[in-house]
Amino acid sequence: MTTFTNVRGVKYGEISLVCGPGVATMYNTTSMNNPENPGVPNPNTPDSVPLAAWNKSSQDSLAKDYSVPSVLKNGPRFWVSDTLKLPVGPTLNFSGIYARWFAYPAYPPGISKIFGNPKGAYKQTTIQRDSVIGFNAGTKIFVLVDPNNNPYVMQAGSSQFDTSETIQSLEQPNFASKLHLPSGWQYKAITITKPLTIQAIDGKATVTTDYLANTYDSCTSPSTAACSYNPLTGQ
Incomplete structure (x- = not known):
């Protein structure tokens, strides 16, 4: 378990490797991608999802890279809470965007229509x-x-x-x-x-x-x- 403080306003993105209904693993960029050393966590990183790097890859290209049926890119986003406490795991490099494991979210079927689609609001x-x-x-x-x-x-x-x-x-x-x-x-x-x-x-x-x-x-x-x-x- 890791506690993050002073995250209010911090920009981040999420990348989920989706292997099927209820089977996914999600990676989050919070504290990563600081220009000085993008692959090393730095809690003082206000923007962990630089647009040039984030836009470099598509969901389809990442799915091909990681040999999974689909990928869900969720971002750019920003935290509105002050603190977070959650488990953090290994880091992956998604075509220049570094992100750490945060969850096995067990998304329901049709998750792409729920997140990132106004019809699912x-x-x-x-x-x-x-x-x-x-x-x-x-x-x-x-x-x-x-x-x-x-x-x-x-x-x-x-x-x-x-x-x-x-x-x-x-x-x-x-x-x-x-x-x-x-x-x-x-x-x-x-x-x-x-x-x-x-x-x-x-x-x-x-x-x-x-x-x-x-x-x-x-x-x-x-x-x-x-x-x-x-x-x-x-x-």
Whole structure:
């Protein structure tokens, strides 16, 4: 298990080697690709997914390189939490992008239509991972609220569809208008007054995405214990 601190705003990408439904291995660039020594982890790397290197390869070319049926490239993205705790494993070089193993996510069938495709937005997906995501007191968090008043807290933003998206843009009053929210859904920016943690329960996390591929963790599924408290009520 590795703890990452001061990750808020850090840019990263994920590359998953997908061998079939429920069988995948995911690599993440966080702390890698510092210009001084790209293959060595450096926690002070604000952009671990330089675009020139990231765009050098396609999903199809990487699938051929690693002899797997398919590859899912997810990025560029940026963390909106303050801390992360999760297992970290070996490093691979994906055509010039270094990334370390972070998870066996056990993606459901059709994962490419859930992540990175607006048609898959606002649907619950349970993925396998071991993680604890932390937000400091005084931090602004970004929350989707479904029609049943269940909160989903954003753990990472995306610049895949809106290349101008930043943490600052998430706070803008008009940001919700970009999300094509379904009837009954809401988007809120909330300043928390005490630390908030979100953890995978029994190695599983329930997530959803919005229209711009920002990703959120559920506070109520698979258990209300996923969040240390309900960010809508403070309880």
